[in-house]
Amino acid sequence: MGLMDAKRARQRSRSVREDWSAWLPNEMDQLFDATRGELETSNVILSIALDEALSLCERGEFERAMEYSGVFADLFDRLANRLSLVVHTIREHGTHFGTLPNVIPLASSNFRGVTAQRISTKSGLLAKMVFSNRTRFFHKLHSLEEIIEELQKETRSIVTKVAGGRPSIPDRAWRDLEVRGYDLNTCTGETTVVLKSFFCALPPEELEPFRRKLVALVPGVLGADPGRNKPPDGK
Secondary structure (H helix, E strand, O other): OOHHHHHHHHOOOOOHHHHHOOOOOHHHHHHHHHHHHHHHHHHHHHHHHHHHHHHHHHOOOHHHHHOOHHHHHHHHHHHHHHHHHHHHHHHHHHHHHOOOOOOOOOOHHHOOOHHHHHHHHHHHHHHHHOOOHHHHHHHHHHHHHHHHHHHHHHHHHHHHHHHOOOOOOHHHHHHHHHHHHHHHHHHHHHHHHHHHHHHHHOOHHHHHHHHHHHHHHOHHHHHHOOOOOOOOOOO
16 A cells, blocks of 8 residues: 555544545455445345335236235345344444444434334434443444334235235335335445445454455355455465
8 A cells, every 4th residue: 555545544534424435445445335235236126126016006906016015025124134234243343343433323304114213213312412422333233223123024014914915905005115115225325324434444454354244244245355356376
């Protein structure tokens, strides 16, 4: 690393906004992009399935829309599980190494569902009133995990009713699923922003242990392994 790059690598941003546009060393940048891409791909696929089901409901084709319910639930779980694993990896590494990034509280206005708004409102209030920066960071991760878990439970409950043909107004059930999808999309954005700030705070010597944990839990980011394309001698 040249003198200028070394200087840039040592600089810490002062806010989450600055973190988002901050420069990252190449290997960190590759891992961030791979993880972000894995989450965004799952999110796009989920959105496509939801949009198709909503279009069918608008045309009154409720039976065909019902066929999408199981697929939607599986895709929802796929994204939710990946988000939870990324958040868990950040929390575990931060707890062990003491790595502490910039963080801003969750905002209830970014969510539409009652459950997600309730959890984010409580999290935001406590963060502003009583928590230190360290505690605020870990509480935000806990709140994100809690929202994701509750969204999964609510989605499975709605999908079970849709698949059984029990809702008296099927399109309303899909609108409820749309709200859960919206809130999971918000969790995707929040997780991505937290991850970028975490990389901005991550010392270079901690990259490899963090990468190993992340790859073990989220195999889709395996391609970000900087050693995969190197010859055996590492040159």
